[in-house]
Amino acid sequence: MKNTCSNSKKNKPFAYKIQMIIIPLFPVSFLLIMQRFSLGLYKIGIILLIITAMMQNIFGNIDPDATRRETFLGFLKIAVIIVIIFIVGILIAPSLVNLGRG
Numbered sequence: 001m002k003n004t005c006s007n008s009k010k011n012k013p014f015a016y017k018i019q020m021i022i023i024p025l026f027p028v029s030f031l032l033i034m035q036r037f038s039l040g041l042y043k044i045g046i047i048l049l050i051i052t053a054m055m056q057n058i059f060g061n062i063d064p065d066a067t068r069r070e071t072f073l074g075f076l077k078i079a080v081i082i083v084i085i086f087i088v089g090i091l092i093a094p095s096l097v098n099l100g101r102g
Helices: 004-010 014-034 039-059 068-101
Strands: none
Touching: 014 039, 014 068, 039 068
């Protein structure tokens, strides 16, 4: 009989491996935010939460069975879309503020 346990760990797709790293980082970031002892740890928790949320949005929309190349191309496509949305939001924010005042 072959040992399938060792083979199954090596054959996991890249996107799946990334998601298995990202998901446990969410509770870690929340714990860092909730602690009351260090402002530095709080800041690290906020940054970690922002990064993991962005990465989860990106890798959550990529097929977990995708190859490394497909994962990279999907990452680039979704990251460009997110950056464009942020830029458009920054550009129209002053106009929206003026609409609210008027």
